[in-house]
Amino acid sequence: MTRDTALILGASKGLGAEIAAACRSREWRTIEVASSLDDAAAEGRLTLRCNLKGEHSTRTLLQRLPGAMAIDHFFWVAGTWWEGEFAEMTLKELLALIDVNFRNAMLVAHAVWQQHMRASSTRATYTVIGSTSGVRPRKNQEVYAATKHAQVGFARSLGESNPNPNVHVSLFILGGMRTHLFDAKPPANLAEFMDPAKVAAHIVRAVAEQQDPYLEQEVSRDTPLGQSLR
């Protein structure tokens, strides 16, 4: 029996690490990417270092992705956060947020989509991890919110234009997980946030069972679903 392969962009910690673990527990092979991971290969698990702050590092990743290994499941998870007064943000911080959360991640998203379109007869899933900051305004998070709005526009449009019934696109609009995203500025009510392992298990199950060409689901901590994932 051939094993499925999942590519997780942003797999070193937080939600991405839990998604990778959930994929491995299904015996899927994983290709795990992040800037703090070392290049290493073990049975069923390949880790690759890529810093999405840099276009060169991202293009190098694309060259190193094993061409012979079809990607059955893609999870775009990588992201970083910045909160504060917009005027206080340095240009370096501003551009890094755009590069990591959207610009360079899109190069990977594009390459995987091309592969999905070429492998037209194989079932594939393509998951974008969005945020409630991508569908609602968020005070003092203008650039983060802008990158997350861009992701939502991308995923919804791809869902509309997806020509291949074997490819299943999904967008999860998340709100409030206890991850490293908030290390620099932890919210006072962090303890009430969702457990990323439970959110990951929910997402991987949902896409593994997905029948519709496009699935969009909000999973935020204030909803009954979110409360069940605390």
Ligand SMILES: NC(=O)c1ccc[n+]([C@@H]2O[C@H](COP(=O)([O-])OP(=O)(O)OC[C@H]3O[C@@H](n4cnc5c(N)ncnc54)[C@H](OP(=O)(O)O)[C@@H]3O)[C@@H](O)[C@H]2O)c1
């Ligand atoms: N936590 C929440 O409440 C929440 C809510 C809504 C949406 N989200 C979204 O969920 C996703 C995952 O975030 P998280 O909450 O799990 O945060 P996290 O614990 O900080 O994990 C972020 C992941 O993104 C990767 N990443 C960050 N900068 C990178 C870079 N320069 N190059 C490559 N990878 C990079 C990190 O790897 P390295 O640092 O090792 O590179 C890590 O694997 C993000 O897109 C975030 O916007 C989170």
